[in-house]
Amino acid sequence: MLNPSHALETSADDTALQEAAFWFVSLNDDLVSEAERQAWQEWLACSEANQRAWQKIEQVDRQFHKVPAQQGFQVLQHEGVSRKGVSRRQFALGLGALAVTVPWLWRERDTLLSPMFVPGEHLATSRGEMREFPLSDGSRLWLNTDSRVEVDFNAQHRILRLRRGEIALTTGKDPRPLKVMTDMGDVTPLGTVFNVRYEEDAATTYVSVSKGKVAVKPKRAEDSITLSTQQSIQFDTASHSKVGRLSLNDQAWQQGFLVADNMPLGEFVKQLGRYHTSGWLCCSEEAQSLRLIGRYSLKDTVRILDTLEHSLPIHIRQVTPWFTYIELIK
Amino acid sequence: MSYPAAVSFSEFYHQHHAWLQRFISRQLPCSQTAEDLAQDSFLRLIARNENLRLIDSPRAYLSTIARGLIANHWRRQDIEKAYLQTLPAEEQASVALETQYDVIEALYQIDRLLQGLPDAVRQAFLMSRLQGMRYQDIATELSVSERMIKHYIARAMLHCAQADMPDMVPV
Numbered sequence: 130m131l132n133p134s135h136a137l138e139t140s141a142d143d144t145a146l147q148e149a150a151f152w153f154v155s156l157n158d159d160l161v162s163e164a165e166r167q168a169w170q171e172w173l174a175c176s177e178a179n180q181r182a183w184q185k186i187e188q189v190d191r192q193f194h195k196v197p198a199q200q201g202f203q204v205l206q207h208e209g210v211s212r213k214g215v216s217r218r219q220f221a222l223g224l225g226a227l228a229v230t231v232p233w234l235w236r237e238r239d240t241l242l243s244p245m246f247v248p249g250e251h252l253a254t255s256r257g258e259m260r261e262f263p264l265s266d267g268s269r270l271w272l273n274t275d276s277r278v279e280v281d282f283n284a285q286h287r288i289l290r291l292r293r294g295e296i297a298l299t300t301g302k303d304p305r306p307l308k309v310m311t312d313m314g315d316v317t318p319l320g321t322v323f324n325v326r327y328e329e330d331a332a333t334t335y336v337s338v339s340k341g342k343v344a345v346k347p348k349r350a351e352d353s354i355t356l357s358t359q360q361s362i363q364f365d366t367a368s369h370s371k372v373g374r375l376s377l378n379d380q381a382w383q384q385g386f387l388v389a390d391n392m393p394l395g396e397f398v399k400q401l402g403r404y405h406t407s408g409w410l411c412c413s414e415e416a417q418s419l420r421l422i423g424r425y426s427l428k429d430t431v432r433i434l435d436t437l438e439h440s441l442p443i444h445i446r447q448v449t450p451w452f453t454y455i456e457l458i459k
Numbered sequence: 460m461s462y463p464a465a466v467s468f469s470e471f472y473h474q475h476h477a478w479l480q481r482f483i484s485r486q487l488p489c490s491q492t493a494e495d496l497a498q499d500s501f502l503r504l505i506a507r508n509e510n511l512r513l514i515d516s517p518r519a520y521l522s523t524i525a526r527g528l529i530a531n532h533w534r535r536q537d538i539e540k541a542y543l544q545t546l547p548a549e550e551q552a553s554v555a556l557e558t559q560y561d562v563i564e565a566l567y568q569i570d571r572l573l574q575g576l577p578d579a580v581r582q583a584f585l586m587s588r589l590q591g592m593r594y595q596d597i598a599t600e601l602s603v604s605e606r607m608i609k610h611y612i613a614r615a616m617l618h619c620a621q622a623d624m625p626d627m628v629p630v
Binding site: 146147149150151153154155157158159182185186188189190192193195196197198199200201202203204205206207208275329332408409 | 538541542545546561562565566568569570572573574576577578579581582585586587588589590591593594595603604606607609610612613614616617619620621
């Protein structure tokens, strides 16, 4: 789901540009089939708006031909720091929950790329898979779609390292201290049922508590924040959002459902996309604010899309086999 | 441009120009650059076609524009320095200044287009467009899925295609 920061003249241009961006990605892939190329030609021939959009994309791409590859990368790889060490970019956590300007310096490249943790036992799920793993201490660990966690239990401690995706944990009774570690900070449960989710898009970690309390400590923060029952929070290495409410969906996925309680379609599509195994889902800007209510089984995400088409004024367009575009019926 | 508007700009300029130049000089010691940026700030104001009479706090407005230009100036300097550092010593002298200038300018423009993108998206995009890396290899390098990489690149491309290019002020 792409949210353009600057509005274009017409909505047709908007749509065309989104599509052009995706076409660009597919045409620059390793192996492009003749059929895909053909489909792109057809899309191009479809309308002037498409042709204009494609020209803009090409214009951007041409910029890169003007600079030497390796040197250019070295120079441009980071957004850069103003002389006073304050990032020019507004840092927004969550859906407008908190806007904070933080020093750029903490975004060190090494943190992103080097292996941070000592490997232990790996547990992983593939896309669309939600599974429970019983742990040796009696805890119940659930892994959501496309997730990976390392289990490091020894005589002194119990540590779970969330590498990717989302877990839900019901802690077992055990004298050893238990901690969930993420790239951005630690979550320490105090006899609880809770969720930890790494949000790739926003580069934050989300925690919510069903029962009990957890202490959340962002890596570079001085103190921990305590979350109680029904509360949630988003954080990264240096800062955190306001404390919010638990989402119904934090537990629903363990039963194999995605719940919409007057949820905007844009948000629903974003969540559904995590479970969808055949490519990715994109929702047009106008369709994003349509509201949904319901409980949808995650076993078959394509069927959910069909259901949506029957109950909402939308059209599901299969632009390419791996790109599904949801738009308002005009 | 109608006469009354021309007169009011001239007044506006005289009222605030000296102040703005002092404001910029506090952050940029070089007086020539401060002068250039002050001029640039006024040019941008005109380009936005504002009704000068309706501006509440002209100095707040001008200083905001100026701050943006100062940040751009520093960023450009950082890029220039970083680029020169990537050239081996002999090349620094021998590569034609004009060529160097063109490359620095191009780097700066790309940097402006990319402004606002999260680090991971920026990196993925540059690895693809500059280094010609395959999506799968970028995915491995950044420890995310190939699907996410494709999404990042589409997002970056869209972001760049929609970016304003405010440097192109008519002079």
